[in-house]
Amino acid sequence: MIKIGLAQINPCVGDFEGNFSKILYYIDKARKKEVDIVVFGELSLCGYPPEDLLLKPQFIEENIRYLNRLKSYTKKIKVILGFVDRRRDKIFNAYAFFEDGKLKDIYHKIYLPNYGVFDEKRYFTSGEKIPFYFLGDYSFSVNICQDIWQKSYLERLSKKNLDFIINLSASPYHLGKISLRKSILSQASQYLNCFLFYCNIVGGQDELVFDGTSMVVSPSGKVVEFAKRFKEDFLIFNFNKNKRLVPQQLRVSYVEEVFEALKLGLFDYVKKNGFKKVIVGVSGGIDSALVVSLATLTLGRKNVFGLIMPSQYTSSQTFDDAKRICKNLRIKFYTVNIRDIFEAYLSTLKPFFRNRPFDNTEQNI
Template identity: 35%
Template structure:
């Protein structure tokens, strides 16, 4: 049996950029052909993943077909395996093609189409039903695409074809502990089949999804031979002879902690969202609090200090500590920093509104007006500087509506949208371990929106330790109020939190997009109606049974 050298191209592709993606593929072929027998690219590499309703356009499919022809013609000295949509009449498949010297040697159609969580492939594709084995220089390679590996049957059928190893191309989105999940699934498939698996993943940010790369290679004993970098586009070389696999030095990668992986995923998501959407940089409100401090660190790591602008917008309730801490962090990171007091704007609004408000007392209206003054300033800077406003709210706040529409929710991307409050603190500590940039007392002091005298978040919310656990059970695991109460949480807290979650769906529908890192985010993962009485009916029923 002849040894094969295989190049794994764990690259960052842009959705809809057919020409750009094809150029990247062609450049890789030129650079890697001389040293490799096979070059492999991820699932739907030509279109980027997920292309969503772009797939319904005939002109895009024609562009994809032209790209496949170009790639096939370029694969003169090597075999190229690449993922792309393929149409046969009115039928559309999620496919991969094995290309060489202007010909398509094999074409495989994905058999298992995910239709849960963030996936809706059944809207666009129909499943394939046939196994495909690619034989090259004496080695028989079984071909699969992503979800196929999460089910036993596709590989079980391949194993009956006397394959030597399995190649799976993937666009598997990141979430916390996803690496361990993938590794567990792959080891299960190896145990069932006895075959080595080469698992190539996509790498890059796409709206609310993060593709973390972290491609894996397992031998026939289920041992990890190689893993590529987390959130790092890269190439790696494998030498394969039967079930003996060796990897180039660049393919070996020591996994970081789960916490570090979350932080690096957020950095990748900001970098790709800003760059792929053509913004010159970002601007954000820096309050002296923990959320904006972490957002500023992520943005600076993603884009560099010269593309980040932070604005402190103090009001009469803004403490000197907050002003000092914001200035210190901005100076440490070297970003452009401005201080713009909002008191004159607030007073002007109140003067105009006073005849309308009459004798109505002070309430949250005045608090929200402060936030909306800040939103106006940030959006004006965004327009003038052609920069994207980053919102700084976290998942805990977005869940219970602890955010102001057209105020602190103003912006185009929300890096912490799926990051619970306690995780915000852990990520801030992690970032300071790399290099100190967040003043310690920002992490240590009780969180406050500083919209009223001596205000702290826990005046109106349960302690974040309880809040985050209640939210995880309700939002991510679909537990009922009764189940959560029986788990040991105070009945009053549970009912209040669940009511706030349900009431504030209308706010989340108007919130900026943000990257998914938890098992279920507020976005494609969780599609609840705004108008819904489901929980109220359950509560009435439970009350009547008591």
């Protein structure tokens, strides 16, 4: 039997010291729990997605400097984590495999996504080689995120009789993504007839939210262990390929899922950008009511201020609703009448509105 630990951490792009400290914490925790291999997510050292920071040489150098610092902390344990590798004038989405204080291997991600929110081909060069490792009687391979989604990659892996696969990921959330991801990983594990250890990152980064939900999938395609959703977690799995395991059910409520994603995204956007408090415009309508309620539940009422901005088009009922929302949430609020500001806009735009009837265009300024 071997112990594999999936460290589902919340990294911050560019916060090398913070990410490094968090990685050391989980390495130490893994060592105390006698874990054989501790795994971190894709680009967990520098944070994902680093985007145009990758164009700055000092960002790459700092990332490599912290990777070299990590080496001495990996004695008596195996550590796999994502970082940015550099070879001459090319950079790679990579992982480093440390074993007992030594750098055992570096792998370069082969399949670089370039759709939707992904733009990896703009920065990274694709790798070519697929690695294979042994731990006692167990054979395994390690890859990164999109690699495991590709049939051609699985075909290359299928030529080896592997006991398990480890996949480092930075897979962002969207509605239904958890079920989709589970289906893809299930198909991969069945095709390869081996266990699959999937380690995702968690947290909000700018417009993206990463849900975590790291998991262990059996050769039958059944999920036998889940990490938490939308929270940091450390999943330790006692792996014995001959042991019969009971499948676990992940019950997903779409309403709860979206709510947790919104809270995490909002909280991390505020925290990671160094803000302490927020101001929310409250109109008395359902949209602003939802936003200010979410902000209060996420950040705490003392960190949220309401701003009510009535004009000559604000009805007394709407104005009263706006105040009632703030009072019900017990947040401090301010009222700023914008009638004079509105009139100034009308005066400035008068030449462009000439000979046109007054309508909702003016009201929505």
